Amino acid sequence: MSSLRTKGKSTVVWLLMGLLLLGLGGFGITNFSGVSSGAIGAVGSAEIDSRDYVRGVRSDMQGFAMQTGQVLTPDQARAIGIPQQVQGRLFAAAALEAEARRIGLSVGDETVLRDITTAPAFQTAGGQFDAAVYQDVLRREGLTPARFEEDMRMDAARLLLQGAVVGGVTAPQTLRDTTARWLLERRDFSWDELTADDLAAPIAAPAEETLVAWHQANAAQFTAPERRRITYAWLTPEMLESTVQLDEAALRELYQSRIDEFQQPERRMVERLVYSSQAEAEAAKARLDAGEVSFEQLAAERGLTLTDIDLGERSEAELGAAGAAVFALDQPGVVGPLPTDLGPALFSMNAILDPVDVSFEQAVPELRGEAAADRARRVIEEQAHALEDLLAGGASLEDLAAETDMELGEIEFSAETPSQGIAAYEAFRERAAAVTEGEFLQLHELDDGGVFALRLDELIEPELIPFEQVRELVLADWTAAETRRELKIRAEERELLLDSEANGDAPSPAAETDAAAAPDPAAGFQTATDVERNYGIEGVPAEVVTRGFQLETVGDAAAVEAEGRVFLIRLDAIRPADLSAAESQPVLSGVAARLTESVQSDLFEAYVRALQASHGVTLNDSALNAANAMIQ
Missing domain, CATH: 3.10.50.40 (Chitinase A; domain 3)
Structure with a gap:
């Protein structure tokens, strides 16, 4: 019902309310005392009805399902904190209500009437207020007109109070400009990726004891994941395509239904x-x-x-x-x-x-495949009830394969199983990862119209793969790590030489030795000009560019290991942002909006916390537990 009320009229204010979430949900709460049995808690005299809480949680769960396509169970909703978020909003709103009552802030009947008659939920398709719809919606939500209208009046009062707190608050211009300059600054870099060719000699093969120790020290890399030995029976349209009967009339009907695809001007x-x-x-x-x-x-x-x-x-x-x-x-x-x-x-x-002009005869091969697949899907749909009855009657997967068109198969499944065969279907992968031993056999759908049922035969826990089986992998991993270590040393030596040149320092003995081997520490450098902080350099990991933007003085260099590669990056020029340029204005506006939102949020959070501390917060544990039990 919150969407029917005026809470949504002030986007900025209610965005701030949303930002409070858990931070305000438990602030200053004391044990239940003096709150009516139908309330989960109160701030001062402003009680929070358990029905509002239940509606809020259900609304958030529905919103999550609409955004993600995943329907949450109550346990899942609690796991991701939806009840706590709703409590945070309701206790924040109650604090504003208590303060509005204290100072006598309210709105007139005309405002309440306007808000109700303009609410989309109470309007006809033509945009007119419908009293019958209004009464019906309230009845379904368990609300009386008197209570709902009072809630609307209080919502409007809360909006006035919220607007008074955050209205006119903007981020300081100095903060805006400093942030925008940081974002818009551009730099010129020289960079080089060091490879095994940069080493004086290839990495020598280690002793067997070294590899065994590496295998043990990096066990996580050589541990087989949890595996599940699964037996399954499945049936897909492709399995039946060769058996279904098609007539020319059906093909011509399909051709006509897709005529816009085959005949185009x-x-x-x-x-x-x-x-x-x-x-x-x-x-x-x-x-x-x-x-x-x-x-x-x-x-x-x-x-x-x-x-x-x-x-x-x-x-x-x-x-x-x-x-x-x-x-x-x-x-x-x-x-x-x-x-x-x-x-x-x-x-x-x-x-x-x-133009496209594909005749019926030319389209027949394509149409036949599509029509056969469609007919096969209908056949499977017709057989599904019989298959479910067999499972309900105690049939095993082996029985299904023997008595129906379903085919039997086995798979050793893990998260690393390639997406091929039945494992190419996401529905199967989800069920295979969740099935438990002894679970009752059920028929599940595949996204192409097929069906399957599965049984967990054995659960194999993660285990370290014996060294003998992965020796070559261990050798390759050790060699790669040792190569990166040597390259990082080489890059750091070049970094010291570059820094010495940039600062005009006398080279250290180590630097002199390096200079004799490689007189030009900048050899192999590639250049990148006008590099933007958010876009980086093509082909170079973001971590390398981030490190480049941390360099303070032109000429400074840094050795960076990122994504299993080693780089040397040098700062060649700093190009300060021009905030007066036309292209800077969208960034300035965006930064100002984001910072203003943050300042308003901080101010509003502090204000609501102060109200909760001033009026006092109580929580009715028994009513809250009862309300949680109602959420399904």
Whole structure:
């Protein structure tokens, strides 16, 4: 019901409420004392009805399911903290309600009436308030009009109080500018990836004892994961395709249902840029013809991207009055201004698509495969009830394979099992990972219309693979690690030489030795200019670029090991951000909004905590436990 009330009217304020979550849920709570039995708790005199709590948890669980496609059980909801989040919001709202009552803050009947009559949940398809719908929704939610309208009045009062607290609060400009400069700063780098070729000699093979010790010290890398020996019976449309009967009438019906795919007129790939007046469109076309701007730049001037104005594939008829001019082009180009329902527009034609004319006879092979698969899916659907009855009657997987079209199979399954055969189906992988010994056999669906049932025969715990079986893997792992260690030493030696050169220092004995072997520590460097903090260098791990942005002085270098590779990176130039540039403005705006949101959140959290401390918070454990038991 929260979506029906005015809580959603202030996006910023209720975003702040959401940010409190667990932080406010348990602040200052004392044991139950003096709260009515129907309330899970209170802040001062403002009680939190258990029904509001149950509705809130169910609403959040439904929201999670809509976003992820995963339906949560109550235990799963508790595991990810949904009840605690709802409690945090309700106790924060109760604190505001208690304070609003204390200072006498309220709204009039006109505001409540407006909020109710404009709530989408109470309106008809035509957007009109419907009293019957209003009564029905409240009845289903177990609310009376008097209580709901009082809740609406208090919600409006809370919004006024919240707005008074955070309204007008913005992040300091100095903080905004400093953050934006940090984000927009660009740098020039020189970098080199060190490989085994940079070593003076290949890594020598170690003694067998060294490999055995490495195997033991890095046991996690050589441990077989938990494995499950599973027997399964399955049936897929592909297994039945060769047995289903198809007639020409069915194929022709399928061909007609897909006629738009097999019969298409000549088409063009088109983008359309609409202007408010003919003069404005003509001026844009003149600039385009003169080579002053590109079509993409014209779109950007109007705050649009090419994606925003893309019409996709269009036939001449679909383009209406503009069709003839666009189709007159024999190569990509721009025409217009041309009239459209939205106003004069420029059309950019980017590609010519030839007509498609696939006859029924030409389409038959493709249609036959699709029709056979579709018929096979229907056959499996028709057989599913009989298969379920067999399982319910105690049939084993072996019985299913003997008495039906299902095929029997075995697999040793783990998270590392390749996605092939039945293990290519996500539904099977999920069930295989969850099935327990002795579990009752059930029929499960595959995403292609097939079905399967499975049985866990044996659970094999993770175990260290014997050294003899993985000796070559151990050798390769040790060699790679030793190579990285030697390369890191080499990179650090070059780093010292580069730093000495940059600082004008006298080389150390180690540096002199290195210089004799490699006079130019910058040999092999590649350059990257105007590197942005968030985009990095193509082909170079982000960790290396991050380290480069941590260097303070031009000429400084750093050896970095990242993603199993070794790099040397040197800072060549620092390019400070120009906050007055046009391209900096979106970043400034985004930084200001994010920082303002953070400041408002901190202020609001402090305010609500102070209210809870001032009014006192109580919790009714028995009512809360009873409410949790109602959540299904």
